[in-house]
Amino acid sequence: MEAGLEQLAEAEGTTATWLKKHRLVYTAATRHPFILSIRDGSIDLNSFKRWLGQDYLFVRAFVPFVSSVLLKACHESDNNSDMEVFLSGLAALNDEIKWFKKESSKWGVVLSSIAPQKVNEDYCRFLESLMGPNVEYTVAITALWAIELVYQQSFAHCLEEASRTPLELAETCQRWGNEGFGQYCRSLQKIADRRLLRATSEELKKAEATLLRVLEHEVEFWNMSQG
Numbered sequence: 001m002e003a004g005l006e007q008l009a010e011a012e013g014t015t016a017t018w019l020k021k022h023r024l025v026y027t028a029a030t031r032h033p034f035i036l037s038i039r040d041g042s043i044d045l046n047s048f049k050r051w052l053g054q055d056y057l058f059v060r061a062f063v064p065f066v067s068s069v070l071l072k073a074c075h076e077s078d079n080n081s082d083m084e085v086f087l088s089g090l091a092a093l094n095d096e097i098k099w100f101k102k103e104s105s106k107w108g109v110v111l112s113s114i115a116p117q118k119v120n121e122d123y124c125r126f127l128e129s130l131m132g133p134n135v136e137y138t139v140a141i142t143a144l145w146a147i148e149l150v151y152q153q154s155f156a157h158c159l160e161e162a163s164r165t166p167l168e169l170a171e172t173c174q175r176w177g178n179e180g181f182g183q184y185c186r187s188l189q190k191i192a193d194r195r196l197l198r199a200t201s202e203e204l205k206k207a208e209a210t211l212l213r214v215l216e217h218e219v220e221f222w223n224m225s226q227g
């Protein structure tokens with residue numbers, strides 16, 4: 001079994017079952033050639049810069065999505081502490097936006113002149129479609145968990161002992177590959193699994209379909225970055 005999947009399967013919740021069921025697309029999202037090229041040091045720096053600019057735009061659209069999950073938690077959650085998990089996620093996104101600005105100036109990427117590519121627009125539109133009050137908390141938290149998980153698993157792979165990640169990209173990989181972010185993803189997964197345990201079959205269907213769409217969007221995002 002894929003190393004990351006083994007750890008995730010320990011939880012033995014619905015999410016782990018789904019990751020095993022959809023392992024092909026999960027692996028495509030977390031072991032994409034773009035990530036593997038960071039890991040083996042062969043990354044084309046123009047691809048990296050393209051990813052940096054496009055991901056900055058994505059993260060700006062991601063903030064309202066995470067806020068919408070926080071709002072749903074306030075209205076629908078059966079557990080008080082969910083709110084704090086999302087609040088910590090929003091605080092991390094505040095740092096992340098600052099980091100994108102600093103990192104892009106280091107690479108000569110002018111954020112103000114970047115237009116979103118179609119793949120990015122499609123992904124952001126998908127996020128918007130999950131923000132409405134008609135979307136159940138269970139479905140939205142499943143999406144949030146999956147979105148964060150892909151980055152955590154991808155960038156943690158670039159920090160493993162055998163990796164040859166270029167020194168100038170180590171900070172990027174640390175941002176999502178660090179243990180604290182791993183813990184955040186496990187907290188999201190726990191919330192998702194708790195909700196999925198009590199979900200209706202209709203909600204389960206929607207949440208699984210949403211997970212699949214997230215993984216597909218993530219693959220497309222890496223493809224776009226690679227050029």
Ligand SMILES: Cc1ncc(CN)c(N)n1
Binds near residue numbers: 059148151218221
């Ligand atoms: C496309 C994408 N997916 C996920 C993440 C992690 N927040 C991100 N920054 N960008």
